[in-house]
Amino acid sequence: MSEGIGARVLRKEDKRFITGKGRYTDDIIEANQAYAAFVRSPHAHARIVSLDTSAALAMEGVETVLTGPELVADGIGNIICGWGITSKDGTPMNMGAWSALATEKVRYVGDAVAIVVADSKSQAQLAAEAVVVTYEELPVVVGSVEALAPNAPKIHDNAPGNVIFDWEIGDLAPTDAALASAAHVTEMEITNNRLAPNPMEPRSAIATFNEAEDHYTLYTTSQNPHVARLVLSAFYNVAPEHKLRVIAPDVGGGFGSKIYIYPEEIACLWASMKSGRSVKWTSDRTEAFLTDAQGRDHVTTAKIGFDNEGKIVGLKVNTKANLGAYMSLFSSAVPTYLYATLLSGQYDIANIYCDVQAVYTNTVPVDAYRGAGRPEACYVVERIMETAAREMGMDPAELRAKNFVRSFPHQTPVIMAYDSGDFDANLKQAQAAADVSGFAARKAEAASRGKLRGMGYSNYIEACGIAPSAAVGSLGAGVGLWESAEVRVNPVGTIEILTGSHSHGQGHETTFAQIVAERFDLPTENIQIVHGDTDKVQFGMGTYGSRSGAVGMSAIVKAMDKVEAKVKKIAAHVLEAGEDDIVIEGGAVKVAGTDKQMLWHEVGLAAYTAHNIPEGMEPGLKESAFYDPTNFTFPAGCYICEVEVDPETGVTEVVQFVASDDFGTIINPMIVEGQVHGGIAQGIGQAMLENVVYDAAGQQLSASYMDYAMPRADDLPNYSVHHASTTCPGNPLGMKGCGEAGAIGSPPAVINAITDAIGNNNLSMPATPSAVWAALQDVSQKLAAE
Amino acid sequence: MKITMTVNGKSVSRDVAGNTLLVDYIRDHLRLTGTHVGCDTSQCGACVVHLDGKAMKSCTMLAASAEGASVTTVEGLATSKDDLHPMQIAFKENHGLQCGFCTPGMIMTATDMVARYQAAGKTLTEDDIRHELEGNICRCTGYHNIVKSISDGASKMTSA
Numbered sequence: 001m002s003e004g005i006g007a008r009v010l011r012k013e014d015k016r017f018i019t020g021k022g023r024y025t026d027d028i029i030e031a032n033q034a035y036a037a038f039v040r041s042p043h044a045h046a047r048i049v050s051l052d053t054s055a056a057l058a059m060e061g062v063e064t065v066l067t068g069p070e071l072v073a074d075g076i077g078n079i080i081c082g083w084g085i086t087s088k089d090g091t092p093m094n095m096g097a098w099s100a101l102a103t104e105k106v107r108y109v110g111d112a113v114a115i116v117v118a119d120s121k122s123q124a125q126l127a128a129e130a131v132v133v134t135y136e137e138l139p140v141v142v143g144s145v146e147a148l149a150p151n152a153p154k155i156h157d158n159a160p161g162n163v164i165f166d167w168e169i170g171d172l173a174p175t176d177a178a179l180a181s182a183a184h185v186t187e188m189e190i191t192n193n194r195l196a197p198n199p200m201e202p203r204s205a206i207a208t209f210n211e212a213e214d215h216y217t218l219y220t221t222s223q224n225p226h227v228a229r230l231v232l233s234a235f236y237n238v239a240p241e242h243k244l245r246v247i248a249p250d251v252g253g254g255f256g257s258k259i260y261i262y263p264e265e266i267a268c269l270w271a272s273m274k275s276g277r278s279v280k281w282t283s284d285r286t287e288a289f290l291t292d293a294q295g296r297d298h299v300t301t302a303k304i305g306f307d308n309e310g311k312i313v314g315l316k317v318n319t320k321a322n323l324g325a326y327m328s329l330f331s332s333a334v335p336t337y338l339y340a341t342l343l344s345g346q347y348d349i350a351n352i353y354c355d356v357q358a359v360y361t362n363t364v365p366v367d368a369y370r371g372a373g374r375p376e377a378c379y380v381v382e383r384i385m386e387t388a389a390r391e392m393g394m395d396p397a398e399l400r401a402k403n404f405v406r407s408f409p410h411q412t413p414v415i416m417a418y419d420s421g422d423f424d425a426n427l428k429q430a431q432a433a434a435d436v437s438g439f440a441a442r443k444a445e446a447a448s449r450g451k452l453r454g455m456g457y458s459n460y461i462e463a464c465g466i467a468p469s470a471a472v473g474s475l476g477a478g479v480g481l482w483e484s485a486e487v488r489v490n491p492v493g494t495i496e497i498l499t500g501s502h503s504h505g506q507g508h509e510t511t512f513a514q515i516v517a518e519r520f521d522l523p524t525e526n527i528q529i530v531h532g533d534t535d536k537v538q539f540g541m542g543t544y545g546s547r548s549g550a551v552g553m554s555a556i557v558k559a560m561d562k563v564e565a566k567v568k569k570i571a572a573h574v575l576e577a578g579e580d581d582i583v584i585e586g587g588a589v590k591v592a593g594t595d596k597q598m599l600w601h602e603v604g605l606a607a608y609t610a611h612n613i614p615e616g617m618e619p620g621l622k623e624s625a626f627y628d629p630t631n632f633t634f635p636a637g638c639y640i641c642e643v644e645v646d647p648e649t650g651v652t653e654v655v656q657f658v659a660s661d662d663f664g665t666i667i668n669p670m671i672v673e674g675q676v677h678g679g680i681a682q683g684i685g686q687a688m689l690e691n692v693v694y695d696a697a698g699q700q701l702s703a704s705y706m707d708y709a710m711p712r713a714d715d716l717p718n719y720s721v722h723h724a725s726t727t728c729p730g731n732p733l734g735m736k737g738c739g740e741a742g743a744i745g746s747p748p749a750v751i752n753a754i755t756d757a758i759g760n761n762n763l764s765m766p767a768t769p770s771a772v773w774a775a776l777q778d779v780s781q782k783l784a785a786e
Numbered sequence: 787m788k789i790t791m792t793v794n795g796k797s798v799s800r801d802v803a804g805n806t807l808l809v810d811y812i813r814d815h816l817r818l819t820g821t822h823v824g825c826d827t828s829q830c831g832a833c834v835v836h837l838d839g840k841a842m843k844s845c846t847m848l849a850a851s852a853e854g855a856s857v858t859t860v861e862g863l864a865t866s867k868d869d870l871h872p873m874q875i876a877f878k879e880n881h882g883l884q885c886g887f888c889t890p891g892m893i894m895t896a897t898d899m900v901a902r903y904q905a906a907g908k909t910l911t912e913d914d915i916r917h918e919l920e921g922n923i924c925r926c927t928g929y930h931n932i933v934k935s936i937s938d939g940a941s942k943m944t945s946a
Contacts, residue, residue, distance in 0.1 A: 010878055010879060010881075011878070011881065013886070014877070014878040014883060014886075015870075015878070016886075017883055017886030017889050017890075018860075018870070018874040018877050018878055018883065018886075018890075018893060019820070019860065019861065019863075019864055019870070019874065020818065020819070020820015020821070020859065020860035020861040020890050021820065021861075022819075022820070022886050022887075023819075024819075024822070024887065026819075026823075027813075027819035029814070029817075122803075122805070198925055199885070199887075199925055200822075200824045200830065200832060200885065200887040200888045200923065200924065200926075201822070201885065201887040202823075202824065250885075250886065251885065252822075252885045252886065252887030252888075253884070253885040253887060253925050253926055255925070284825075284826045285824065285825040285826050285827065285830075286826060504885055505884035505885030505886070505926045506884070507884070671881065673881075674881050674884060674926075674927060674931060677928035677929075677930045677931065678884065678925070678926045678927050678928045679928075680928055681927075681928030682925075682928075704825070704826070704827050704829075705825045705829035705830060705923065706827050706829065710829075710923050710925070711928075712919065712920060712923060712929075713915070713916040713917075713919035713920070713922075713929040713932065713933060714913075714916040714917050714919070714920065716916075716928060716929055716930075718912075718930050718933070719928065719930055742928075
C-alpha cells in the first residue's frame with residue numbers, strides 16, 4: 001500500500017495553508033463581537049493601592065471594564081498547577097494563589113489587573129491605557145539563586161524563602177560514597193538559559209456566552225482543548241462542562257506554550273457573560289513575551305565520578321529551577337519527573353542522586369517548552385561527559401560507548417526502565433555520516449583560513465508518551481495520560497477518525513490517515529481526521545510530550561481492531577464463510593482463496609441498512625477506544641555538530657549537523673525529518689542565539705523580535721538526518737515519538753563543538769559572538785600567563 | 787475614510803478609520819485571512835503581500851498609503867482552485883510548511899525573490915535564499931525544507 005506505514009505521503013492539510021484558507025482563531029469574527037485588551041502591571045512586584053476604571057468606562061465604544069475583585073466575587077477560581085510535588089521533608093508544594101486578574105498584588109511585569117471590552121481593538125487598547133492603577137512598588141527578585149538568598153523579597157505569603165518545593169530522587173549516601181571512591185571526578189556548574197517558545201501564531205481567544213441557552217463557546221489556540229474545558233469547568237467555575245464547548249481550530253504552532261489555560265481565556269469567558277458580547281482577544285508579540293509561559297531556566301551543579309577504566313560510578317546533581325511568579329499548569333513536573341528521571345542518559349550508572357529546589361521569582365511563569373525537562377537533563381549529562389573525557393584525555397565517543405546501556409529492559413536508579421534501544425548503532429551511523437575520521441583534515445584546512453573548527457557529540461535519550469496513568473498519578477499528576485479515538489465508517493465506506501490528539505503543525509491529518517489506510521487498504525483521500533472540538537470528540541489529552549504517535553495512534557489502532565472484527569463478522573455472515581477466512585485487501589473484504597468478496601463500502605452499507613447482519617448484532621459501524629500505555633517510550637540518538645569560529649570576532653557558524661535517531665516505527669519519514677529539523681533549529685537557537693533577559697527591576701529586555709534573537713534562515717545549516725531504529729515493545733505500532741528529540745539532543749552538541757574549537761570549556765548558552773569572543777580572550781590570557 | 791484599491795484583480799472599496807493598517811484592511815474588512823500577523827515590529831514577515839508587484843509587509847503600512855494600488859495576497863496567487871502557483875506546489879512537495887502560519891508570507895516573499903532574481907538574470911543560490919529570508923521567521927521547519935521549496939519553486943517558475 002503506497003500510502004501506508006513508512007510512505008512519504010504529501011500532507012493532506014497543506015492545500016489550505018498554501019492557499020491562505022487555513023482557519024486560525026484570529027481569522028474568526030463572531031456576530032456581536034467586541035474586542036478585549038488587558039491592563040497589565042508595568043512593575044515586577046507591587047501592591048495595588050487603587051484602581052480607577054471610571055475614565056475608561058466613559059470612553060467611546062467601551063462596553064465594560066472588569067477587575068480582579070469582581071472576578072473573585074463571581075466565584076471564578078484561582079489558576080492551578082495540575083501536578084503535586086512532595087518535598088524531601090514530606091510536605092506538599094507551596095502553591096501561591098494566582099487569580100486571572102490580580103487582586104492585591106502583582107508579581108511580574110505583564111500580570112493582568114483588568115480586562116477592557118470595547119467595540120474595536122483600538123478602542124479597547126486606548127481605554128486600557130486610561131485605567132488608572134496606583135501601585136506601591138515592592139523589592140524585586142528575578143534569578144533563582146537570588147530568590148533563595150536569606151533576605152530575598154517574599155513573593156507569595158505561603159512560600160517561605162520563595163521555595164515551592166525542595167525535592168529529591170535517588171539515593172544520597174551510596175552516591176556520595178561512589179563519588180568519594182572514584183578515580184576521577186568531574187564537577188561543573190551548568191546553566192540552562194530561559195527561552196520564549198514563540199509559536200508564530202500569537203495566542204488568541206474568542207468567548208461567546210449564549211444567554212438563552214446558558215452556554216459558552218470558546219475558540220482558542222490550544223494544544224489540548226479537552227483538558228482546557230475540564231479545567232475551565234472543574235477548577236475555574238466558568239461553566240459546567242456540558243455548557244462549555246471548546247474549539248481549537250487551526251493552531252499555528254505550540255511547542256508547549258499552548259498547553260496551559262491562561263488568565264486571558266478565563267477573563268474573556270467571564271467578560272462575555274458579564275457583557276453579553278462575544279469577546280475576542282489576540283496577543284501581540286510583546287504581550288506573548290510577557291505572558292506566554294517560558295521554558296528552561298535551571299542553575300545546576302553536577303558531579304560525576306569514574307573508576308580508573310572510565311566507567312561511571314556515580315552522578316550527583318543539584319538544580320535550582322526558576323518557575324517564575326506563579327505555578328503554571330504542569331510547571332512542577334518539568335524540573336522533577338521530566339528532568340531528573342533522565343539523568344542516567346544512555347549510560348549504565350549505578351548511583352544517581354538529584355535534588356531540586358523550585359523557586360518563585362518576579363518573572364513570567366515557566367512551564368514545559370519543547371522537550372520540557374529532558375533538554376535540561378541531556379544538557380547536564382552530555383556536557384559533563386564531554387568535559388570528563390577532555391579531563392581524562394579520552395576520546396569523547398569512546399568514553400560514552402564504554403558506558404552505554406546494552407541490555408534491555410534496563411532499570412535506572414531514577415525510576416525509568418528503558419525498554420529498547422541500540423545506542424552503538426546510532427553512534428556509528430552518526431559518525432559515518434559526519435565523516436568523523438576526516439575531521440582532523442577539515443580542522444587543518446579551516447586553520448589555513450584562520451578559522452577554529454570544533455566537533456561535539458550529544459548522545460541523548462528522552463522519554464515520551466508519559467504513562468501509564470496509574471503510575472503518573474502516583475507521582476502526583478492530576479490527570480490520566482491515556483488517549484481516546486473513535487473510528488466511524490460511514491455507510492458509503494469513507495472513514496472519519498475522531499482523536500483526542502491535536503495537530504498544530506505535526507501533520508496528523510496525514511499520518512493518522514496513513515495508519516488507517518494501511519489497516520483497511522484504502523486511499524488516504526477516503527479518510528478524514530477530526531480533532532480539536534469538544535462537541536465532536538468526547539475527550540482527549542491533547543498533544544505535547546511527543547505523545548500523539550505512541551499514545552494517540554495506539555488508541556486509533558485499538559478502535560480499528562474492533563472495527564475490523566465487526567467487518568469480518570458481517571462479511572462472514574453475508575458471504576457464508578468462517579470469520580477466520582476473511583481478509584481485507586484492495587478495497588474489498590474477501591474470503592481467502594476464493595473469488596467471493598464484498599467491496600469495502602458494501603460492508604459499510606450492510607452495517608447501516610442492517611438488512612442482513614448476524615443475528616443479535618447492533619447495526620452501524622463505529623467503534624471507540626481509550627488507550628493507556630504500559631510504559632514511557634524512549635527515543636534516543638546521537639547528534640554530531642561541527643562548527644567554525646572566527647577568532648577575530650567570535651562569530652560561529654554551524655557547518656555540519658548530523659542526527660541519527662531511534663524513533664521506533666516511522667509512519668511518514670518526510671514528516672519525521674521535518675520534526676527533527678525544527679527541533680534542531682530550536683536547539684541551535686538555544687545554544688547560540690536565544691535568551692530571555694530581565695533587568696534587576698524585572699523588566700524583560702528581550703520582549704520583541706528586535707531584542708530576542710529568533711533563529712533565521714541564515715543562522716542555520718542544512719541538517720543531515722538519519723535513522724537507526726529499534727521497535728518499541730510498549731505499543732502496537734512500535735513507535736517512540738519524534739517531536740522533541742531535536743530540541744533535546746542538539747544544545748550540548750553545539751556547545752561541545754564550540755568549546756572544542758576555542759579550547760575553553762567555560763562557555764554558557766547562548767554562545768553569542770561576544771560570549772565566544774570573551775571566552776577566546778580568556779584562553780589567550782591563560783596561555784599568556786603560562 | 788473611503789479607501790479603494792485593486793486586490794487580487796478585483797477593485798475593492800471600504801470605509802475605514804484613517805489609522806487602519808493595510809493588513810487589517812485585508813483581514814478584517816476584506817476578510818482575506820490568509821495574510822497573518824505574527825509580530826508588531828515588522829520582523830516576522832507573516833503579513834507579506836505584493837504591492838504593485840513588490841513584496842511588502844502589510845503590517846507596516848497604512849491602508850490609505852495603498853490607495854489606488856494593486857495588491858496581491860496569497861489567496862490571489864493561484865489562477866484557479868486546481869491550478870496552484872508553482873511556488874505553492876513546491877512548498878507542498880518539499881514539506882516546506884508545518885503549522886502553516888508563516889507560510890503565506892514565506893510564499894509571497896519567495897515568489898517576489900525569484901521574480902527579482904530572474905528579472906536581473908541572476909541565479910538564486912541557497913545562500914541567496916537564506917539571506918533573502920532575513921525578514922521571514924519560521925519556528926517549525928528549521929528552514930531546511932523552506933530553502934529546498936524555494937529552490938524547487940524557482941526551477942518550476944522558470945520552466946512554467
